[in-house]
Amino acid sequence: MALILGLESSCDETAAALVTSDRQILAHALAGQEAAHRPFGGVVPEIAARAHVEVLTPLIARALDEAGVTLGDVDAIAATAGPGLIGGVMVGLVTGKALALAAAKPLVAVNHLEGHALSPRLAAPDLAFPYLLLLVSGGHCQLLEVRGPGDYRRLATTIDDAAGEAFDKSAKVLGLGFPGGPAVERAAAAGDPHRVPLPRPLVGSGEPHFSFAGLKSAVLRAHESGRWSVEDIAASFQQAVIDCLLDRTRIALRKAQRPTALVVAGGVAANNGVRAALQALAAEHGLPFVAPPLWLCTDNAAMIAWAGAERFAAGLTDPLDVAARARWPLDADAEAARGAGVKA
Numbered sequence: 057m058a059l060i061l062g063l064e065s066s067c068d069e070t071a072a073a074l075v076t077s078d079r080q081i082l083a084h085a086l087a088g089q090e091a092a093h094r095p096f097g098g099v100v101p102e103i104a105a106r107a108h109v110e111v112l113t114p115l116i117a118r119a120l121d122e123a124g125v126t127l128g129d130v131d132a133i134a135a136t137a138g139p140g141l142i143g144g145v146m147v148g149l150v151t152g153k154a155l156a157l158a159a160a161k162p163l164v165a166v167n168h169l170e171g172h173a174l175s176p177r178l179a180a181p182d183l184a185f186p187y188l189l190l191l192v193s194g195g196h197c198q199l200l201e202v203r204g205p206g207d208y209r210r211l212a213t214t215i216d217d218a219a220g221e222a223f224d225k226s227a228k229v230l231g232l233g234f235p236g237g238p239a240v241e242r243a244a245a246a247g248d249p250h251r252v253p254l255p256r257p258l259v260g261s262g263e264p265h266f267s268f269a270g271l272k273s274a275v276l277r278a279h280e281s282g283r284w285s286v287e288d289i290a291a292s293f294q295q296a297v298i299d300c301l302l303d304r305t306r307i308a309l310r311k312a313q314r315p316t317a318l319v320v321a322g323g324v325a326a327n328n329g330v331r332a333a334l335q336a337l338a339a340e341h342g343l344p345f346v347a348p349p350l351w352l353c354t355d356n357a358a359m360i361a362w363a364g365a366e367r368f369a370a371g372l373t374d375p376l377d378v379a380a381r382a383r384w385p386l387d388a389d390a391e392a393a394r395g396a397g398v399k400a
């Protein structure tokens with residue numbers, strides 16, 4: 057049994073966790089930065105990096121304390137090395153390197169996306185490779201065939217915004233606050249999902265890529281027209297996103313090679329409508345549906361520790377001069393989606 061310390065700091069959550077290779081989560085400490093970013097309606101990279109510097113070391117101490125272990129008991133240190141906001145990534149990775157050097161422990165440089173991709177296996181021990189993963193968060197919107205640690209085939213990505221980003225931007229337009237996902241879901245509960253005509257970008261196309269920028273613009277126009285209530289726009293927007301996710305995942309299921317399950321991860325997986333629709337799609341295909349508990353779906357360090365455990369077990373450790381990366385695709389061979397912007 058191996059004990060892994062995981063560190064996460066690639067966006068606006070600072071986190072440290074201790075997880076064992078037999079899936080015990082001994083501690084997971086997390087500090088969000090929502091209040092610091094709220095006045096700006098989105099994550100400000102420089103504010104995020106400074107906040108990580110302030111809270112990461114005390115969080116690590118708290119996690120070790122909660123778990124009742126010392127750094128000497130740890131078998132490897134796993135830190136997110138990208139992709140993400142580079143200032144924050146560097147804070148976590150440099151801290152991980154310093155601890156690895158001081159305690160003479162191996163370092164595992166974890167791709168944040170791999171953290172999300174493998175996290176369902178921390179919660180569901182029976183989940184076997186390969187599975188089809190819909191990764192939907194504020195920074196990512198991808199369909200991945202997860203074959204094993206370090207072994208991914210990307211079937212689709214977004215050509216513009218991520219689904220969570222569309223929730224956040226639409227919430228801003230509708231005056232619903234930040235973070236947008238939960239606010240839109242609450243407003244949507246009081247609205248009619250079929251009331252406001254909104255586009256379903258790329259639905260019906262043969263490749264399972266995503267696009268949400270046009271939908272966000274349509275939300276803005278609908279709001280400015282003054283014809284519909286915020287609740288009806290929120291509900292119709294959420295329905296449009298669900299329709300897109302469902303149609304695209306259906307195409308990916310056709311392209312995936314004998315997946316054992318349909319799995320969802322990332323912050324948007326917290327959305328009840330999204331989960332219900334995917335569950336129905338999995339059932340339609342006779343596949344189990346796996347969604348990790350919500351706290352494991354959004355950014356956290358337990359998923360980084362677990363990805364570290366899987367990589368460590370496979371002999372995949374990294375030298376102390378490994379670089380932090382703002383962009384780091386999981387599947388280096390995947391072709392860029394046509395019209396792709398800057399998303400990894």
Ligand code: KG4
Nearest residue numbers: 193194195220237238323324326327354355
């Ligand atoms: O995985 P995550 O915590 O961070 C990233 O790596 O991006 O995902 C955060 C994203 C945000 O865009 C947030 O608005 C969205 O997940 N989100 C939701 C819900 N809860 C969080 N989107 C829709 N419905 C929700 N209930």
Ligand code: ZN
Nearest residue numbers: 172193354355
């Ligand atoms: Zn994430």
